[in-house]
Amino acid sequence: MSGGPTVDGHDANGQHANGQHADGRDANEHHTDGREVDGRGVDGPVPGRRGAGAVVALAGRIVLAPAVLAVAGALVLTTLVMLAVGVDPALAYPALVRGALYDGNLEYTIAAFVPTLGMALAFAIPLRAGEFNLGGDGQMALGGVVAAALALNVTLPAGLGVLLPLVAAALTGALVAGISAPLRTRLGVPAIVTTLLVSTPAVALASYLVRFPLAEQGTGNAQTPTLPDAAHLPALAGSEYVTLGLPLIALLTAAWLLADARGVLGYEIRATGSNREFARYGGVAVNRLAAVTLAGGGAFAGLVGALIVLGPPYRFVDGALTAPGYTFTAIAAVLLATGRPVAVPFTVALLTILSAGGPGMERDAGVPSQLTQIVQGLIIVIVAVFATVRHVRRRRNARTEAGA
């Protein structure tokens, strides 16, 4: 091996120590690096890649976002199904939109949006800390029962008559969800399991209470009597079904979004969710925080139960809370938002419109309303596929950084 060292291309005879690049391939080493002026050249922005390019890149990022692709993919597949079974999509889709938004249906859709958004938070809040709350149904049902029992048995002035059941329901939901936290820290059973396990008996307990101790006497219906007027959630002006619950949930959602993005607690929750050991190292009481997020999620579920019960028809009708499937739709919406909290209200709106428009589509276009559930299911499947792909890719990238 011959040839002296070549530093920065100051090679006397153009030959490298390895004697290989006789064909001039090394030419690119010989020009001066003009970008070194500021001492950080390599990392500075490259001129000409900003501006128009950035806009195109941003647009591309939005169009290619997993959520957008999932919705588009689901709609394409649904259209194919419609064509296969001989339904005209040109009829079905307008019917779906009409069924959700027009002909006086908007009110019902908004009335369904409120509990779905609440349940979305019940799932999303613990998820930020890496905990899965799958027990929304139980938390919601028990919250609703507590609200109904309070309203029926305690005479309160207007205002307080609404506030107290709401708060009590939220506390109940928080408690039901919170049980999962010590089960995890003490016994090591993950919340995804315990929340689900607790949910079924919780729903059953609510059902029992409504059918027996709290049941309306003499009708044989599985429901409580109508709640006293003081416990009725005021309806918004000009509406029958949309109550004060809408501004309340909107406000709470905004507060959560703010806390998540800017709050110290939000930061600590995100840190816990992304690397628990890192958060612990940084002085975050990770176990307590996980408990707080589970309880916080449960509180929203309990609150939703109360909002349903205190709204029209102002009573707890057995099954009315869980039957519409708010919990499942909400989970789908949160997964569709793929880790972007601000997207949650929008994905909730989208999926609510889909499920609310189903009956209208069935009536006007003769398409079974179950089709909307198929669409929802497809969205979840596609999102899951994306998540898996991303996971695999991240693992590959992790290897890339292996020696970093």
Next chain:
Amino acid sequence: MAVSPAEPPAAELVGVSKRFGPVVANDGIDLAIAKGEIHAVVGENGAGKSTLMSILYGLHRPDAGHVARNGARIRLRSPADAISHGLGMVHQHFRLFPELTVAENVVIGAEPTRGGVLDLAAARREVERLGDLYGLRADPDARIDGLPVGIRQRVEILKALYRRAEVLILDEPTAVLTPGEATRLFDVLRTVTATGASVVLVTHKLTEVLAAGDRVTVLRRGRVTGRFDTATTTADELVMAMIGRSLGPATPRRATRPPADGPYALEVRDLRVRDRDGVPRLDGVSFGVRPGEIVGIAGVAGSGQRELLDTVTGLRGPGRGDSGEVLLSGAPVRRGRHPAVAYVPEDRRGRATSPGMSLAENLIMGDQRTPALRGRLGLSASAVRERARTLTERFSIRAASVSDPISSLSGGNAQKAVLARELSRGTPVIVVEEPTQGVDVGAQEQIHALIADARDQGQAVLLQSSELTELRALADRVLVMFEGRVVAEITGEEAGDERLGAAMTGATTGGASGTTTGGTSGAAS
């Protein structure tokens, strides 16, 4: 080595460029690895070394340029392609299944079968055969989770060799090894190259390059700035090509005056700690660190350093059967992170950072509740950004943007971010583990200066390092641990390799400081 110039290189990167958004990581790089050589690749943090290795192993696709094997251009779309072309990579973060045995890990994914089922006996024989061939002995039936880091790395190498790798890529393999393990690794690599295989070695330790490498390629800002024969070059010359200037002589930065004889800032009293199985890990450790003093911790891996530092930082609460005290300025340390202790953990990805969060978010952890970062609504976005800017500048952390995830930083820059966060907190006590792992020589010097500064400001520093040169350069006293006890306390001046080495193996006779030769370390650190 004997390389005939006529023979095509075993592996070659030709005109390779790669950019990540605005960052040009590789910019027209040519690199030829001859058959049978150990080719070292060195360069500053963020120079593009890992990116280049990832391209060679099919993990990244180059924007321009290509890879060739034995003179023929090849296409690498994935590591699987690379493996089929005889390229193998040993990852720094091992990709082994802890609950499987050595033999199972070596053959996984390419198992020898008999009648359609895994032939474990054949796998075991294969591990033994390769082990004998390359001097890479490892018990085929041992479970990975019970093995020390050095052996795990051997298993990774065995895995690559089992897949018939003829070009072995190692990205900073010695960052996690003790000096003894590193020496054994290079013995193995020599045996491997003796069979005609080649090794590409990325490292920041120039002594390793000069001792073990045949040729060196220096990268700077994505370009090749030098090619050298190790036989005819010096560490100085390499440094010059890497950072464009020479380093001053490695000056010891021990305290110029002895610390005041006042009270300890950090005191450990008769600490006894058992692990979950009841095995004693710390067996009566007592010492103190005064303000304005750096106390080093040395010892072979697993001598109790982990338990000691976790207890001192409050991350490990007292368990059953534990006793003793940790006092911070006289008050017992409480469980959980203590605000008066800054802490640079060794485990960068698992503990010191959250790879998915942004650089700015990573830089505030631990301080998120301090008033300085408060805005009207929780954290002040501008204060967070401002702090990130200040720290990236002061510690010359290279990142395209502080809102990029910290995982997009090069390894050394991520390490600098952790140091920046902890050293800037001005706490009375600083606990530092392996402060210069993965950082380039220039940054090593800078980091040493910063730690010495902290000491001169009156902070008490507890420094754990497997680099004896680092301990010697910084520590005023070195405590040597062995089997859960402090077996020797040596002043910085007296902490020669001989003396430390003997104490680390439990030979506590102490005696005269080393007069014999055999020091392994020396140059730029």
